[in-house]
Amino acid sequence: MTDTAKFKALAIDITTRVHGTLGASDGFIPLHEPEFLGExxxxxxxxxxxxxxxxxxxxxxxxxxxxxxxxxxxxxxxxxxxxxxxxxxxxxxxxxxxxxxxxxxxxxxxxxxxxxxxxxxxxxxxxxxxxxxxxxxxxxxxxxxxxxxxxxxxxxxxxxxxxxxxxxxxxxxxxxxxxxxxxxxxxxxxxxxxxxxxxxxxxxxxxxxxxxxxxxxxxxxxxxxxxxxxxxxxxxxxxxxxxxxxxxxxxxxxxxxxxxxxxxxxxxxxxxxxxxxxxxxxxAQLGIRLTQKRALAQRYIDSFVGSEGVAVFVERPGTTANYWLNTLVLSPEMAAARDTVLDVLEAAGLMARPVWEPLHTLAIYADCPRADLPVTADLAARIVNVPSSAKLAGNRA
Ligand SMILES: Cc1ncc(COP(=O)(O)O)c(C=O)c1O
The missing domain is CATH 3.40.640.10 (Type I PLP-dependent aspartate aminotransferase-like (Major domain))
Structure with a gap:
């Protein structure tokens, strides 16, 4: 398989798993929407x-x-x-x-x-x-x-x-x-x-x-x-x-x-x-929201069991994450697939975003002092965020 074909296959697999996580939808699914359930x-x-x-x-x-x-x-x-x-x-x-x-x-x-x-x-x-x-x-x-x-x-x-x-x-x-x-x-x-x-x-x-x-x-x-x-x-x-x-x-x-x-x-x-x-x-809804967000994160984790070339970023032992944005991390050999993954997700109506451009690479902050940043450069190339609104957990939360 050519690299292009491999990247496309990965992007399609990811899109299928995200769709599987979120269930049927008749429109575009944003990355993160507010929710007003109370007073x-x-x-x-x-x-x-x-x-x-x-x-x-x-x-x-x-x-x-x-x-x-x-x-x-x-x-x-x-x-x-x-x-x-x-x-x-x-x-x-x-x-x-x-x-x-x-x-x-x-x-x-x-x-x-x-x-x-x-x-x-x-x-x-x-x-x-x-x-x-x-x-x-x-x-x-x-x-x-x-x-x-x-x-x-x-x-x-x-x-x-x-x-x-x-x-x-x-x-x-x-x-x-x-x-x-x-x-x-x-x-x-x-x-x-x-x-x-x-x-x-x-x-x-x-x-x-x-x-x-x-x-x-x-x-x-x-x-x-x-x-x-x-x-x-x-x-x-x-x-x-x-x-x-x-x-x-x-x-x-x-x-x-x-x-x-x-x-x-x-x-x-x-x-x-x-x-x-x-x-x-x-x-007043923080507790409910955390339950919903964590339930959605668990659904992503379950949907990506057995996936190759990508993993869901999971909370570290001893910590409890609010899972504000659900994060996929591509494997190092699949880093070059990131933009294909973003394009295929977007084309399927699933809003997806890369992580921010590392700040030292922006012209406005390029002259700032810095340490060596190898992990930053590596991670920046491999992160994709996928729809994470609390309401996507539905009433299954
Ligand atoms: C890491 C981080 N710092 C600071 C801010 C700034 O917050 P605001 O957009 O409310 O100014 C944000 C969010 O937008 C953020 O994600």
Whole structure:
């Protein structure tokens, strides 16, 4: 068989198995759709009827309390989106213009953009095939090579810039090895900030993603496991970081009955009450949603038993994934089949996507410092995400 014929055969086999997983459909199946099964309409209507649609209101307070409870953290601050949450999380741990922020190259663009918007420089480190996320062994080896202690701070000896933070990201809801990463961060005295945008509800042991670093950022964009339309949250156990995040995101206004006194240059990153109302209704469904997502993932796993040239990415022992996106990983010899697989799935009405272009390969971040990234390059060529909406689990969940 020629390579082209082999790739086509694999693509057809994958498409048949995805169809088998999802059952009959009369139209195009999107990658991830929101689902509104609870009080969404009633709570949004309540905002409209009471006039509390904007930047303050009771649903913002409730959403903040409930999102932090869902993550097992003491505090939550609701913001306009996950990118803003990440920017503020980095800012409150002390990232300054001219610092470097260590992060995976295999992540969504927002991780790097958040650092850039603070005037900091992304610094890319390799992923590991075991978690798809930041590799603690590669991180330590890289820091052993380049990190230096100068005047009580950790700097990149090659650039002279401070290494201010490290930002692991739980790819598609699969928890990274945070314990090992925390040990490296501690040994090198670098702040640990979690990009938990994709991992609401995922756990490492009995600890929730969002509670595994000093501070974390969540996203409630329309494509996430729960949505506020657009939105994000900063969650942390540290009351000082939380109140600083709240202050900065609400224009740094000093509370007063009537005076407009702002004690630093803040942001207007407040989540409107309207969006928070949607969020409160959605958070009440987190348990159901996780059951549905995990049931769908199990169906994919069952459908791909015995497949050759491709495997479903399965949660690591000791972790519980929210399976935000179901992920197929092609075998190394089938890496060149990826685009054929994407084309055949799409032609069959099944929305499929590759993983992001590794950020160091984008012209905008090509000049950033980086470690060797062999696993990133390898994984990026072999990942295909397939339809993952919770409702696809149907009532069999
Ligand atoms: C890994 C990651 N980080 C950050 C974000 C940013 O979230 P938002 O789109 O809400 O700004 C997202 C999602 O979009 C994401 O997937």
């Amino acid at each position: 969404e309409e009633a709570l949004v209507l309540d905002c409209i009827r009471t006039g509390w649609v904007s930047s303050v209101g009771p649903y913002v307070d409730r959403f903040e309390a409930e999102v932090s409870a869902a993550c097992g953290t003491g505090h939550g601050v609701a913001v306009v989106n996950g990118t803003a949450a990440l920017e503020v999380a980095l800012r409150v741990v002390g990232v300054m213009p001219g610092d470097e922020v260590l992060m995976p190259s295999l992540t969504f663009i927002a991780t790097a953009n958040a650092a850039h918007h603070l005037g900091a420089v992304p610094h890319f480190v390799d992923a590991e095939a075991r978690t798809l996320g930041l590799d603690p062994v590669a991180l330590r080896a890289h820091l052993d090579r380049i990190a230096d202690r100068r005047d009580g701070v950790t700097v990149n000896a090659l650039t002279g810039r401070r290494l201010a933070a490290v930002v692991p990201m739980h790819v598609f809801g699969h928890p990274v090895d945070m314990d090992a990463l925390a040990e490296v961060a501690r040994d090198f005295d670098i702040a640990l900030v979690e990009d938990a945008a994709e991992s609401l509800g995922s756990r490492a042991g009995d600890r929730s993603c969002g509670s595994l670093g000093r501070v974390a950022a969540l996203s409630f964009n329309g494509n996430k496991i729960l949505t506020t339309g657009g939105g994000g949250a900063v969650v942390t156990d540290d009351p000082d970081l939380a109140s600083r995040a709240k202050h900065l995101t609400t224009t740094a206004k000093v509370p007063h009955k009537w005076a407009f006194y702002h004690d630093e240059i803040g942001y207007n990153y407040r989540m409107p009450n309207l969006n928070a109302a949607l969020g409160v209704a959605q958070l």
